[in-house]
Amino acid sequence: MTTDTATETTSLPPGQGAPERQALDQQVMEQRLSKLLELCRAGRPEEAEAPYRDLCAAPPRDADGLLSLAEAARILARPADSVAWAEAAVRSQPDRAEGWSVLALAFIAAGRSDDGYAAAAEALRRTGNGAADETAAIQAATQAHRAQALARLRLGQLAEAAAACDAALRLADGAAQPTRSLRQAQAETLGTLALVRMLEGRPDEAEALFRRALSHRPILPEILGNHASLLARLGRDEEALEQAEQAVALRPRLAGTLHLIGTLHHRAGQPESAIAAFHRVLAVDPGHLDARLRLADSLRVAGHWEEAAGVCRDGLARIANPDDPNRTPLLANLGAALQSSGDTAGALDAYREALRLSPDLPEVHNNLARLHQETGNPDAAIEELRRATAGRPANQPLPLPLRRALLSLLVAAGRTAEAEAEAFGIARTAPEDAELCFDIAALFLQGGWRDQALPYVRKAIRLAPDVPRNWIAFAETLRDADLPGQPGGADQGLRADLLAALGRPEVEGAGLSRAIAGVLTGSPVFAHLAALPEESGPALDDVSRALLADGSLAGLAEDALLLAHLRTAAVCDPTLERALTRLRRVLLLALTGPGLPDRPAWRTLCAAIAEQCFLNEYVFAETDGEFQVLAVLLRAAEAVLAGGEQPPAVLVALLGAYRPLYRWERAAALQSMSWPEEIARLLNRQVAEPLAEAAIQGELPELTPISHPVSVGVRAQYEENPYPRWMTTGLLPEPVPLSRFLHTLFPHAALPASPAWDAPGWEAPEVLVAGCGTGREAVWAASTLKNAKVLAVDLSRRSLAYATRQSRRLGLNNVEFAQADLLELGTLGRRFDVVHSVGVLHHMEDPMAGLRVLRGLLRPHGVMEVGFYSAAARRPIQAARAFIAERGHPPTLDGIRHVRRDILALPDGHPARAVARSPDFYGTSACRDLLMHVHELHVTLPWLAGALETLGLEFLGFRLADPAVAALYRKRFPEDPAMTSLARWDRLEAEHPMIFGGLYQAWVRVRA
Template sequence: MTAADTTAGTASLPREQSTPDDRAVEQRLSQILELCRTGRPEEAEGPYREMLGTPPRDAAGLLSLAEAARILGRPVETVAWAEAAVRLQPDRAEGWSVLAFAFIAAGRPDDGYAAAAETLRRAGAAGGTAAIQAHRAQALARLRRGQLAEAAAACEEALRLAGTVAQPAQGLRQAQAETLGTLALVRTLEGRAEEAEALFQRALSHRPLLPEILGNHASLLARLGRDEEALEQAEQAVALRPRLAGTLHLIGTLHHRAGQPESAIAAFHRVLAVDPGHLDARLRLADSLRVAGHWEEAAVVCHDGLARIANPDDPGRTALLANLGAALQTGGDAAGALEAYREALRLAPDLPEVHNNLARLHQETGNPDAAIEALRHATNGRTADMPLPLRRALLSLLIAAGRTAEAEAEAFGIARTAPEDAELCFGIAALFLQGGRRDQALPYVRKAIRLAPDVPRNWIALVEALRDATLPEQADGADEGLRADLLTALGRPEVEGAGLSRAIAGVLMASPILRHLAALPEDEGPALDEASRTLLADGSLAGLAEDALLLAHLRAAPVCDPALERAVTRLRRVLLLALTGPGLPDRPAWRALCAAIAEQCFLNEYVFAETDGEFQVLAVLVRTAEAALDRNEQPPAVLVALLGAYRPLYHWERATALQALSWPEEIAQLLDRQVTEPLNEAAIQAELPALTPIDNPVSVGVRAQYEENPYPRWMSTGLLPEPVPLPRFLHALFPYATLPASPAWDAPGWEAPEVLVAGCGTGREAVWAASTLKNAKVLAVDLSRRSLAYATRQSRRMGLTGIEFAQADLLELGALGRRFDVVHSVGVLHHMEDPMAGLRVLRRLMRPHGVMEVGFYSAAARRPILAARQFIAERGHPPTLEGIRHVRRDILALPEGHPARAVVRSPDFYGTSACRDLLMHVHELHVTLPWLAGALDTLGLEFLGFRLADPAVAALYRKRFPEDPAMTSLPRWDRLEAEHPMIFGGLYQTWVRVRE
């Protein structure tokens, strides 16, 4: 209830014959009231205080002083002046009416009701304005007691009396408007919003500038979700009456709700200036300050509030302690936050928010087991009685801590009461993923997507559930829902399309046409040509030209399935051969299909096999296109798309002529991809700075490889919608890690974290760092200028401005004279002549509080790679495009049991540069976990944990070594890898920090 609820109206008592001194007092009173009523209470304060020494001697003057005190927010003084007026003229009904409102404003509704009754007795049968105001005062008294029906009846009686007056005076019309506003407030509290709105409109039509009614109407608008209108009305109210604490509080709440904490802070400060004891405003102020990053000020506000509460058991202390804990926790004062939370729980043991914050505090300080117990303590161990949000939090903690059995019991316990809860479905899916049961996770992931399609983590979980999945073949068109989910996923920014390649292939290969294409012979011959033309003529391929999932996959990520690759390779040939016959109709669907194949081939760098017949037809098509351009004619769009499916268009000397023409959307997109972007990269190469020399012979050789074959050529990186502070990111990876309290990377005023990506390649890791770690400033260096140009162009396309790309040799980075909060170097050190020398350089680049992620090839997991490399060496294939095509053909022809054929499961097998990086690198070394443990010990680095590609590996470790829930024992990991050689997927991705 706002200050509007105690409006008394203007006193109208007749004055006795006045003296010159009395007239001076009247003038000062008139001045004070004018300042108060025109929204200038600060200017009225001085004259009002002067008046206190020589108050009026008549009842009318005392009531005017009471009116001023009310507007100035002095309820105790309002009562005192009104009582003085009643003592002077006890028979005047108007005085008792003013006193009734004064009592109610001062929080004395019973006294106010009694004074209103006395007003009615004094008014007698004549009624008039005093009687109407008395009924309204009784309504407000009833309202304070929660007696809504009685309050409404009192308002209606007041309105009935007002309606009996034929020609109401100004004071009576104002009383009528105020009564309509009070009844509107009653209807609002009754939930009868439409009636309330109509009553407010009537009240404001009588008196449009009554601040109390404007303020209460704003409250109704806010309840109805009409926040912009509510804020406009509330601002208008406080412009007229700046000390309406309730309306100021509403303004602050509206700003807070709109994500404008600084404006909310200003409003809540104004509330406390009027009413320092306004607890809710103090709590909201502390919360807004914390959200805005001013956690120290938030703590001061809470301490000040606690100092104002004398009773140690006052419930207000609990709320202030909870907010104090949240402020201190935000600022990194874990000990202070813990003390505040414990005191709050001593006063009120069953506060879910405090238990949740306490759990988060334990989690942030590397004690997930204590976090779990904090949540369970909220209901004395009866988790079934816990509110659903806390049960979800408990489930997340149990999953993160690897307490699988408890997590499973909790998950299915929640499912019995909330089967349609998206967060629960995600939690159950995460649980199954952690246990390696991806097939069981998938239905829950898809249900979570159905319930909450805009939540990024649900789509990330879909990728995890389908990663490397080989779906069983189904009838064509089966599970259209999964098709739709996969198509949507490819368009989501948080989804890395390559992770879905196998699953998409499984869905697409349900098509009989694609299976038929995959089964066509590879060799050339008239029979194959005739079969190809038949497929085109009988309409069998029309469905592929309109298959949205196929087209999206070809554009977004390399095909990583041998059968689908064969099908698309044969499809490309069928479409090419069609142009030597009657011709492929230049319809939008065919253009789109040919352009998508061209984008796929550009993405995999033309790794698909070609025949001599295709080469000959391609030469004819090139001459046809050139002849059309020579005649100032536009070549057929399908022809341009097919040319791009065999050779990158920017290699063709007539590419710029193609750009000057007007093309359908899919061809324009293809030209942008195959001409504009490569030419931009060439320009970027010339601009890139070189920070260090590159003289080491191995570095020179590695640079040469990546200048020829930049790796990887990527389209999407799986970006989160909002960056997170580094501590939160690390806690998600390593819940048992105790991270240093300083610096707080996300604390306001702290310099943004400096990140070094040493060996950034084509920029995926740099983009990841800039978009994942909050406020990160990234320096990304690499040997290859061509790779760096690709990285720069991609980061610009994504609008990332916090990355600096430069050419440098990791071995020379010490000369920069810089230190970093985060050092990232994955997949780099094992390509150096001496990985330990590189690791020493990186160690010197870390700040004392810094962390580092390094990645090394695992000797155990790379055994299939070594077998493939030996197989390639025996055949003498060179690391050229044709050589790589032959390598892939030979490996695909190996029997399933051959050790080298296992590389077919790697996504890197399906692109030219990627395959060279995987199987034909100019220099690479492999390490073991004992070597890694020794290297970290030598350099004074502490092992935080591995970033694991498969969450099931963590569950495997904890099951094998339950005594080490933090999973920080490298000797135990070595034993586990000996039992399961492929658990690291070929790469140790290791996070470390400087040992304290």
């Protein structure tokens, strides 16, 4: 006897007999049942357990008491007990409808829908029997109809379930004096009808019915839980979770609602909370298969692989029949947990047993394929997915994610023909799906198959022209690509795409220069121009005037792609450069004769050429004849200005095509005049911007002294030739958190080892760009990393002024530029989350000393990107430097022009001729940086590995310009999916010396 029951015992007065004692016992029983139900309904099942067990040992004998005990058992999640007590009540009073109704609900809670429907029918047949009054009879009938509705609902008969609910509600609405119990029955029926409407896909009606049901008091937890399910279906997860938590607070053993809570936490990326919820489900119902599977999945996501495997094994132990299909999902989840933990053999056994029970399991085939791939057997992975396809009906192809996985494997394995066929098959199933086309293109790009990627990425652009990643992929597909010239030019669609790409902020126009050159040089007029002789003379004068007179050049003046390219990026093709050099000369000679025609078309073309020449810093060759004509032209312009008149616009454009206008003493006078749009643009580029940079130089702070001899020499070079002169750089539409950026770059890396990963500093990282040059990397960091605060330093004030002006033009206010020597940065007393120093350390006397300084500037949880010249990939540069030294060319504009002329004249097989492939060959400062630098060193990967070891730095991976290099590494070394072995990279570079394009760009962090 519990303490609570003892307090309910009352002693009989002397002389009282058996009838009185029976009445008193009945009163005590009713009190005990009432207290039990109160504890159950108040959500206190633990406190209810002991009273319930005591009552089970000495149960009531009357039907009402047995029905109360059945209700308590249902709330305590004991469906079998609930059925037993309800059956006892029916045996005690078989004609009473209420007993049959309670039995029907008990059957349904126990999963016996057919028995529940039969019991509900019996309740309706006996409606009125044993009822104290008409209201009680209506209540019994209402519950019976609701039980029928629930039974129909469990059987998927939604229309019949709705009809039964309607019948129950009509009865309840017709009651003259509804009792509290009847109102509760009405609320429960409204909740059941709401559930039916939800399953019928009528959410608005379901929402209204749930609201009506919940307006009754007390609120019923089952209805709260079902309403939470509706909210979750509507994507209102926060509201759903709140409702579900309210429901289980009232009734902690609502397994379905607990399962929903776990699902919502899992969906929100909160695996630990999901795990707790699913454990509660299994505590109530150990046989709840879906909760067990979700629990295993959440444990696996949280990294608790052994526990996940244990949950699956426990579920399998509960299923005695080895051929029971319910074992299949448990085996699949067991395999996934074992695979994550590295137990390859165990995972294989689990997957094979799952496939024995259910051969058509795409997810298991996919996991098996990944397992084969992870263990270095890509061919077996492909065959596994092929097996998943075999035997499937033609109208049921492999699910799209698995087809993409197969395509990815085929690309990685280099099986081009099969990959193309698979990609075509995938695209054919969804011809208007831009995301699918992008995914296919991305896979081909990962394999280095740009030709195969191009049609898909162009289709993605046509379907979704405003999606930035489509344009990024387009630029990547054509980056530094050679498109063979086509008679009459390339197709207009490709021209239009290239032109549009040049106007996109996320596209770096320089990367498209070679592809655009391939399109433009297919034009016969460019072939004609390129074939013109180098030297001027009377014959060339006549040819020049003839070309203008017969309209041969008119198309160039109206070629939007040509004009956009000239204005935005340096030409990086020798044929196109030669044609443009001749075109500049033709325009100079033809347009400076008598009358000096100032037609808009020629003016536009001359201005665009002038912008190109300013961009490449006048690297185009000049002849003596041009120099003489230019001198005459300059005197004519000065005479016009001296007379107070405005010179012809085309004359200004021609002058700007040969000399930077800001160096002309008449530049200020030109700015004060009114000009056509293209000349105003040219004057802004060649006068206003350089003058603004000159003013900025005087404003820049100096953080450290610059006294090291090598630093002084490097500074002098970049004061003369700031590098690079960039116009556009790929800007993402939205910055990304540092953590996401690094996880995207290195998905296999366990980032980070330190708990500081989630600290506030990572939400607003402090970034140092050490050796920022003209600011491209600083702009990248400031615009790419969310909330970044960037300090960018360099030796050259002229480079820093260019960087500052460009960052202001882009509206960036989170980057600070200053002059400093990297070797002295340790005196700043600052630490950074990210340090970026690419293309800098190899210009120092001792790169290791510079790397040690940068290591000291890194916070304990920080990361660093460093870039060094590769000794293997720089062999053509070394050959070119030796070639230049033999001829004694100085690092001046004329010297650089002569260097380029001599190298382009070399035969293709000459080791120095390869440098003409570099984009840096096509600009004055860029060419000096590439071939005539004042000081540079080269390193090897073993050297880099030793340096990182010495400084306690861990290699995270390379940032690779070409994704095909990663595919090459994975194919060569499948046992290293993280690609973090510098020894293996060294072997790969020995086999393919140019894979790094001349520069190692390595991300590292402090070793844990």
